[in-house]
Amino acid sequence: MSAPVLKLVAQRVGLGLLLLLAVSVLIFTGTQLLPGDVAQAILGQSATPQALENLRRDLGLNDPAYIRYFRWLGGVLTGDLGVALSNGQDIATQLGKRLGNTLFLASVAAVVSVPLSILLGLLAVRYRNRWPDKLISGTTLISISLPEFFIGYLLIYFVAVRLGWFPSVSTVYDGMSFGQRLAAVALPAATLTLVVLAHMMRMTRAAILNVMQSAYIETAELKGLSQFDIIRKHAFPNAIAPIVNVVMLNLAYLVVGVVVVEVIFVYPGMGQYLVDHVSKRDVPVVQACGLIFAAVYISLNIIADVVAIVANPRLRHPK
Amino acid sequence: MSNELEFLSRRVAAGKLSRRDFLGRAAAIGVSATFANSLLSTAGYAEEPVKGGVLKAGLVGGESTNSLDPATFASQVPYSFGRAWGELLLELKADGGLEHRIAEEFGASDDAKEWTFKIRKGVEFHNGKTVTAEDVLATLERHSDENSKSGALGIVRGIDRMKVDGDNLVITLKEANADLPYLLADYHLIIQPGGGKDKPDAGISAGPYKVTVNEPGVRHGGERFANYWNAGNYGHADQIEIIVINDATARTAALQSGQVHMINRVEPKVVDLVKRVPGVTIRNVSGAGHYVFIMHCNTAPFDNNDLRMALKLAMDRQEMVDKILLGYGSVGNDFPINASYPLFPADIEQRVYDPEQAAHYYKKSGHSGSILLRTSEVAFPGAVDAAQLYQQQAAKAGITIEVKREPGDGYWSEVWNKQPFSTSYWGGRPVQDQMYSTAYLSTADWNDTKFFRPDFDKIIIAARAELDETKRRDLYRQAAMMVRDEGGLICPMFNDFIDATGPNVGGWTEHRSGEMMNGYALSKCWLTA
Numbered sequence: 001m002s003a004p005v006l007k008l009v010a011q012r013v014g015l016g017l018l019l020l021l022a023v024s025v026l027i028f029t030g031t032q033l034l035p036g037d038v039a040q041a042i043l044g045q046s047a048t049p050q051a052l053e054n055l056r057r058d059l060g061l062n063d064p065a066y067i068r069y070f071r072w073l074g075g076v077l078t079g080d081l082g083v084a085l086s087n088g089q090d091i092a093t094q095l096g097k098r099l100g101n102t103l104f105l106a107s108v109a110a111v112v113s114v115p116l117s118i119l120l121g122l123l124a125v126r127y128r129n130r131w132p133d134k135l136i137s138g139t140t141l142i143s144i145s146l147p148e149f150f151i152g153y154l155l156i157y158f159v160a161v162r163l164g165w166f167p168s169v170s171t172v173y174d175g176m177s178f179g180q181r182l183a184a185v186a187l188p189a190a191t192l193t194l195v196v197l198a199h200m201m202r203m204t205r206a207a208i209l210n211v212m213q214s215a216y217i218e219t220a221e222l223k224g225l226s227q228f229d230i231i232r233k234h235a236f237p238n239a240i241a242p243i244v245n246v247v248m249l250n251l252a253y254l255v256v257g258v259v260v261v262e263v264i265f266v267y268p269g270m271g272q273y274l275v276d277h278v279s280k281r282d283v284p285v286v287q288a289c290g291l292i293f294a295a296v297y298i299s300l301n302i303i304a305d306v307v308a309i310v311a312n313p314r315l316r317h318p319k
Numbered sequence: 320m321s322n323e324l325e326f327l328s329r330r331v332a333a334g335k336l337s338r339r340d341f342l343g344r345a346a347a348i349g350v351s352a353t354f355a356n357s358l359l360s361t362a363g364y365a366e367e368p369v370k371g372g373v374l375k376a377g378l379v380g381g382e383s384t385n386s387l388d389p390a391t392f393a394s395q396v397p398y399s400f401g402r403a404w405g406e407l408l409l410e411l412k413a414d415g416g417l418e419h420r421i422a423e424e425f426g427a428s429d430d431a432k433e434w435t436f437k438i439r440k441g442v443e444f445h446n447g448k449t450v451t452a453e454d455v456l457a458t459l460e461r462h463s464d465e466n467s468k469s470g471a472l473g474i475v476r477g478i479d480r481m482k483v484d485g486d487n488l489v490i491t492l493k494e495a496n497a498d499l500p501y502l503l504a505d506y507h508l509i510i511q512p513g514g515g516k517d518k519p520d521a522g523i524s525a526g527p528y529k530v531t532v533n534e535p536g537v538r539h540g541g542e543r544f545a546n547y548w549n550a551g552n553y554g555h556a557d558q559i560e561i562i563v564i565n566d567a568t569a570r571t572a573a574l575q576s577g578q579v580h581m582i583n584r585v586e587p588k589v590v591d592l593v594k595r596v597p598g599v600t601i602r603n604v605s606g607a608g609h610y611v612f613i614m615h616c617n618t619a620p621f622d623n624n625d626l627r628m629a630l631k632l633a634m635d636r637q638e639m640v641d642k643i644l645l646g647y648g649s650v651g652n653d654f655p656i657n658a659s660y661p662l663f664p665a666d667i668e669q670r671v672y673d674p675e676q677a678a679h680y681y682k683k684s685g686h687s688g689s690i691l692l693r694t695s696e697v698a699f700p701g702a703v704d705a706a707q708l709y710q711q712q713a714a715k716a717g718i719t720i721e722v723k724r725e726p727g728d729g730y731w732s733e734v735w736n737k738q739p740f741s742t743s744y745w746g747g748r749p750v751q752d753q754m755y756s757t758a759y760l761s762t763a764d765w766n767d768t769k770f771f772r773p774d775f776d777k778i779i780i781a782a783r784a785e786l787d788e789t790k791r792r793d794l795y796r797q798a799a800m801m802v803r804d805e806g807g808l809i810c811p812m813f814n815d816f817i818d819a820t821g822p823n824v825g826g827w828t829e830h831r832s833g834e835m836m837n838g839y840a841l842s843k844c845w846l847t848a
Contacts (some may be wrong), residue, residue, distance in 0.1 A: 003529050048472065048473060048764040048765070049764060050465060051467075051468050051469075051472060051765070054466050054467070054468060054475060056470050058468075084384065087384050087385060087386035087391070087520075088386065088520070089386075089535075095384070098383075152603055153568055153572075156568075156569070157572070158571060160576050161575050161576045164576060167576070167578055168569065168572045168573055168578060169540055169562055169564065169569065169573045169578050169579075170376070171537060171562055173532070173534065173537070173538065263565060263566050263569075264566050264568070264569050265569065265605070266562065266565075266566070266569055266573075267566045267714065268383075268534065268536070268537040272383065272536065273383045273536070276382040276383040276384055276536055277383065277384060279382075280382065280384045282384060301411045301699075
């Protein structure tokens with residue numbers, strides 16, 4: 001790789017890190033603005049003033065905010081996310097497991113949905129404005145238009161309750177074999193696939209169609225290349241930047257936006273973990289989750305940028 | 320139920336009489352077949368328990384923030400799981416009596432101030448140690464410490480001092496309390512080795528199941544404890560599992576597809592649909608939990624009893640039960656006690672919706688303008704709807720209620736117990752004293768109606784020390800009347816606990832004190848096939 005590309009990539013990564021730091025400040029400030037405090041939230045309706053006072057003192061909630069911020073940032077940088085206020089468990093351990101589960105579900109969904117959507121996109125272009133194109137567009141648009149919980153319930157009702165093929169409860173735990181895990185996440189992964197498919201497919205289709213208008217495609221046609229070869233060799237590589245962008249956006253969604261699907265399928269991922277701790281005002285956990293989500297989002301976008309840069313011949317081969 | 324019928328139904332359950340013969344004899348005594356059949360199913364608990372299998376429950380009310388420390392228990396999953404691995408001194412029976420568990424015997428001094436509990440011998444903890452009176456003492460000490468965060472602090476705060484005397488634990492109270500044994504059946508008070516002081520969340524007690532899986536907010540599991548002292552009555556399944564399913568539809572689907580054998584909190588609006596699923600049985604029981612509208616008696620305009628009375632009379636309780644609970648509940652009478660409590664004053668007249676009387680009292684109060692009622696979805700299921708329904712009902716009496724929907728976040732810290740008129744709920748308590756002491760005494764932390772009445776306090780404290788049942792009943796009647804007619808509580812309804820079981824679940828019995836057979840479903844039920 002040549003120097004300008006490296007420089008651009010390094011710039012992107014540097015900017016990403018800076019952004020992450022800014023996000024950490026935002027997250028911290030945001031969590032401070034929540035109504036009520038963690039002691040109240042833990043004890044709920046069953047809080048006595050006495051118990052509240054004891055809990056606040058134990059949790060160190062009486063220190064000023066900026067001290068708590070730097071204490072937290074220092075911990076994060078050294079890999080120590082602290083302990084959850086609400087149950088005293090180590091956040092890094094807990095979160096690690098949950099993050100692993102989320103990434104597993106996201107990768108299963110991605111492994112299915114990314115090739116599928118790109119393939120469908122290519123097919124749609126190949127048979128543009130004929131029935132395969134309309135069928136593909138129609139079904140994927142329907143699946144994206146339905147709310148994800150509804151798709152989830154439909155799958156539960158037909159596939160789990162009626163047919164009994166896959167479990168409706170997707171709890172995964174240690175000691176499950178890979179096959180068992182796959183079976184457990186089949187339904188949530190299918191739901192997610194249906195949700196993200198349309199966006200990626202439509203983007204692939206649009207990007208390639210855009211390229212197809214170019215003069216060099218006409219040249220390729222005149223050379224006598226087959227329609228599919230033209231798409232594969234000439235159109236797709238040139239359309240890759242916008243496609244990667246939308247793929248990354250959807251991958252990010254698979255990691256950070258799946259709370260609803262997790263709840264419906266009782267999947268022990270990050271989303272549910274975050275929601276539980278938000279409602280308990282468990283600030284350290286909320287901050288850690290927020291930071292991880294932000295990191296995932298930012299790094300996937302950096303990857304998209306880098307791919308776009310690398311895929312651009314003008315940047316790869318400077319004069 | 321006639322004795323003969325009861326005897327016969329038991330014989331059927333024990334397999335000594337055929338079902339058909341039983342129905343024949345029942346008809347001879349003049350009992351309808353439907354009733355006779357229902358008798359048979361209630362006698363079902365006399366069936367022989369089946370040992371083995373993995374019994375699974377799908378429950379709402381578990382968060383990834385849960386801990387195994389019994390002091391922190393607040394939601395349904397830790398509550399039910401704690402019942403399975405924890406062993407208590409005493410257990411509340413379905414008929415209101417007490418089952419003796421670690422406490423083999425107990426007795427009180429005449430003034431109900433000094434209590435002696437005899438600790439059962441030969442009960443073993445999961446870690447192999449023997450349960451001693453010292454462990455019990457240490458457990459109670461941990462929960463009653465003023466610095467503790469225990470949910471049971473309010474219950475055991477009345478303990479003045481404790482000492483161990485051989486196999487006995489002697490508890491001396493600050494003030495007399497005839498209900499102490501009932502209070503010790505509280506689900507937080509799980510006996511732990513050394514009181515759990517070194518490691519409160521170790522999950523070790525002497526209950527029928529040992530903790531094998533603890534993934535808060537995901538699932539919990541236990542395997543039968545081989546040395547459990549009372550294995551005949553508890554711990555029939557080889558293993559138990561609780562899967563946390565907070566989504567109501569997912570919970571029902573899991574029951575339907577057979578992934579779990581029992582679920583809690585079936586929503587009233589889907590009960591009729593769930594009933595139609597083959598093999599599924601709805602288990603609803605009227606409990607002591609109730610939904611409330613609370614007014615602060617010390618804050619204007621609610622410091623005026625005429626206005627409070629007007630607001631009470633403007634509540635159509637039956638409509639609330641029909642529309643908010645869809646019939647799965649019963650009407651309240653503006654005091655926090657219902658027939659599920661021992662010594663319930665049954666002869667108090669039921670308050671009914673009376674817009675005219677309400678208008679009369681409203682006029683008398685001299686209040687004008689709208690009244691602000693704060694509510695939120697978290698106050699109780701359907702709370703916002705209930706508030707709007709109440710708004711309509713009160714409008715017929717010429718009272719303008721302004722409903723303000725508050726965010727669920729921070730409702731318990733910013734609104735409940737702080738704002739003068741709001742909606743809320745109360746779970747039941749095993750005895751009347753506990754309910755009144757928790758929320759109606761002047762000194763109570765959660766006196767959420769700001770009811771400061773020395774004469775009322777006096778009655779409750781007198782009732783606490785009264786060992787004569789007739790006198791006690793009378794005192795509770797006076798207390799109820801006072802709250803009903805002068806307090807700040809509008810109690811439109813008591814809600815049912817609605818659980819459901821799939822096919823193959825045996826041993827289910829009704830228990831009014833809590834959902835899932837008062838939390839004991841997993842340790843008392845078995846798989847029939």
